[in-house]
Amino acid sequence: MDVRVxxxxxxxxxxxxxxxxxxxxxxxxxERLGKEVLAGNMRLVVDLGAVTFIDSSGxxxxxxxxxxxxxxxxDLRIARATNQxxxxxxxxxxxxxxxxxxSVEEAVAGx
Amino acid sequence: xxxxxxxxxxxxxxxxxxxxxxEALHAALDRFWSRVDETLPExxxxxxxxxxxxxxxxxxxxxxxxxxxxxxxxxxxxxxxRAFRNRIEARFADGGVAFRGMPEATxxxxxxxxxxxxxxxxxxxxxxRLVLAAVDKLDYERTPAGRNHWRLTKRF
Numbered sequence: 322m323d324v325r326v327x328x329x330x331x332x333x334x335x336x337x338x339x340x341x342x343x344x345x346x347x348x349x350x351x352e353r354l355g356k357e358v359l360a361g362n363m364r365l366v367v368d369l370g371a372v373t374f375i376d377s378s379g380x381x382x383x384x385x386x387x388x389x390x391x392x393x394x395x396d397l398r399i400a401r402a403t404n405q406x407x408x409x410x411x412x413x414x415x416x417x418x419x420x421x422x423x424s425v426e427e428a429v430a431g432x
Numbered sequence: 433x434x435x436x437x438x439x440x441x442x443x444x445x446x447x448x449x450x451x452x453x454x455e456a457l458h459a460a461l462d463r464f465w466s467r468v469d470e471t472l473p474e475x476x477x478x479x480x481x482x483x484x485x486x487x488x489x490x491x492x493x494x495x496x497x498x499x500x501x502x503x504x505x506x507x508x509x510x511x512x513x514r515a516f517r518n519r520i521e522a523r524f525a526d527g528g529v530a531f532r533g534m535p536e537a538t539x540x541x542x543x544x545x546x547x548x549x550x551x552x553x554x555x556x557x558x559x560x561r562l563v564l565a566a567v568d569k570l571d572y573e574r575t576p577a578g579r580n581h582w583r584l585t586k587r588f
Binding site: 341343344345374376377378380381382384385387388391392404405408409412413415418 | 451452454455458478479482483485486489490493496497551553554555556558559561562565566
């Protein structure tokens with residue numbers, strides 16, 4: 322899985338993932354999210370637009386990132402979730418804490 | 433046709449039970465859907481398929497994580513996908529460690545209702561609940577020969 326991080330002018334870190342967010346990549350993604358929080362970028366937006374599939378391990382990585390960000394006084398938002406990601410979020414009720422934003426711009430705006 | 437016992441479409445794949453081979457399960461499912469589209473008069477829609485794919489991948493990952501954890505001998509898993517007139521089934525077989533955590537015996541993850549709950553959220557434990565929510569039936573059996581058999585069933 323490719324992970325690209327871009328810090329916006331308002332300090333929000335946009336993390337764009339590309340590929341499958343599953344058992345193979347979850348640890349890497351969780352570590353990367355934690356690293357951003359440790360570096361002081363506690364307001365995160367995870368761009369899921371190019372994520373072809375998410376499983377429960379991938380979901381765990383996003384929850385891990387969310388908790389790390391919230392503990393530091395920030396937050397984690399997700400943007401551009403695909404239909405499969407929306408299915409996974411809805412079936413686990415995690416869409417209540419990981420509210421999906423339609424675009425990265427909407428997620429970054431008013432952060 | 434006797435070998436498929438009434439199945440209209442059947443696709444099988446055998447892969448190493450490793451996280452970096454899970455993609456082979458997705459590839460097999462893609463081949464299966466192509467055959468389903470050619471064969472079934474009313475193939476399931478995309479949302480239905482996403483639910484099935486989510487459950488199938490979850491069981492595959494579960495076999496890698498729990499039946500073949502690090503430090504155990506490398507193993508393989510077999511996946512057989514079959515379409516019938518009224519349902520689709522995925523059967524997995526592997527020779528790894530027995531699974532001892534059917535969801536009935538697993539505590540439910542905390543209920544998520546407010547933002548404050550996020551700090552106590554579990555980072556794991558969603559897998560089998562996700563499967564049960566996505567398909568109609570999940571069966572697991574440890575055979576006397578020491579093999580794990582999983583079967584997912586989703587009706588049309």
